[in-house]
Amino acid sequence: MQALSQILPPLLPKMFEAADAIGTLHFARFVVLGDTTLAFVSEYDGTFDDYIMDFAKFLGPVFDAIFEHVNNPPPTPVAKNADALLEWTKRNNLDPLAFYSAYPSMTVQDIKTQAVAA
């Protein structure tokens, strides 16, 4: 986990750029849950599946670096294994007990529009 907390910060600017490019991601963060557990928590619009190729392409290098430190990772490079990443993600996904949104009908693109107009 110590290795990960060192490699992650320099990768983040690239990750933010990638998230901007995909344009469906509201929030994302990495949270250390213990010596051997890292959580990736994100909120995004629509289905993950339709954008999987974009996620894999834009975020591929970031996830490749992370997966070097993960047990039983999906095959890398993830850019070329988009469907395996999708399958692995679904298998390891944890559903929340409850989820609240203050603006359930607003997409990232809608909110960016409002921000531009303001």
Add this chain to the structure above:
Amino acid sequence: MEALNLEDIQGFVLRQYLFPVLRHFLLKVGDPAAARAMIGRLVSGDENDAPQISTAEEAPPGTTYHLHLGITYAGLVALQVKEKLPNLAFKSFAAFVEGAAPRAARVGDVGRHAPENWVGGFSTGNAHILLTLYAARADILDDYTTHLTKLFANTKAFEELWHGDGAALTEVVNGQPVPVPKVHFGYTDGISQVSIKGGPEPALPDHQQPCEPWLFVLSDDAENYYLPDPPELSRNGSFGVFKLIQQDVVGFENFLQSQKDKIDPELLAAKLMGRWRNGTPLMLSPETDSPRDGIKFDQMNDFGYVNADGSGDPRGLRCPIGAHIRRVNPRDQPVTGQGRPGGSNNSHRLVRRGMPYGPTYVPGQPDDGIERGLLGYFICSNIENQYEFVLKQWVNDGEFVGAVRMNPKCKDAIIGNNDPAESIFEIRQQDHPDPIKITGIPDFLTTKAAAYCFLPSISALKFIANLK
């Protein structure tokens, strides 16, 4: 990066033919061994034995036809390719394996567009091979048709399920009909084509980076997939989505006229498309289709929507955000699935090879009841991420773009699966705070058939022919 192997790639992937007529044949495999042998004869190099499939090399002068061949996944099974190649796997290409019919709803083909209403056996498991024959003249088309039909019947290789003819629309010049690059609804087509790095036909300048070849030709260099197994079968191949689309030309003209109290019908036609019907882009000439200084043909595609600094037309005052050409190729417009302002490319592009069917319709003429439409062929390396993505996210959705909030019900007015009860198209104006709201837009198209085809390389067709 390896250079494109033009002699191995099917010609129409990389080249746009100017021939005025074509015929598509949907074939069912008869005797599998005979069918594989027949495929071999189409790539043997022996013109006297059988018509030959065209490569992407420059055609010799005097070439009068081009032949192309696509195989569905059901076709690979029927040809016993799957049985003879135990390692056959299109692992990252689930859409191709599943086929067009089960996935129709994803691209909006429901209701009257649904597979149960498709013609010619396209929705059955018997849609195996799609053969496409282009010719310089109608009599040449018939001659090669006769030759092919005889070969197929004599060898019991294939059984024809359906064929469909396309022909360039015409305009009368000096009393003679001459072919024009137009499609039904009256728009000049084919101006915007994908520019492929190392491709044999540079496209018109378009403010976009050329695409990587692996986006259209399966390659070891690809960034986002591995070649399907075995590579002898997949390398230098492509995927093609064939689509038979009926167009309601009378309905389209009537709809334009029905809005004339709100907006001039020709301006409405331009706003819906993003180009005037003569091809002049709104981004270069928002007020008229005939700007005083003129626009040279090679400038007709030389524009973007949003510059890196956010300037340009981010709010769609010139060209509406929801206009057809701004949806299917957003260029430098930031949208979901593609970059930031000024970003110039994306991985969702398609090579378009379409031909109209049915005679030219002259607006204002009464409805002659003749069916018209488009025989579309959309070529890519990943059907999910290119063809299906564009239709689902950008054509049939109103929330893919951030600069302006479109009505969530707003779909592509030309090709979207619009429901007149809720459809809406907003035209923003420079000099007025409120947009012109066009409502009640019907769905002008009907999907009559579709097929997800693999377009093998020449060497892959020989490989199939030689399977024992």
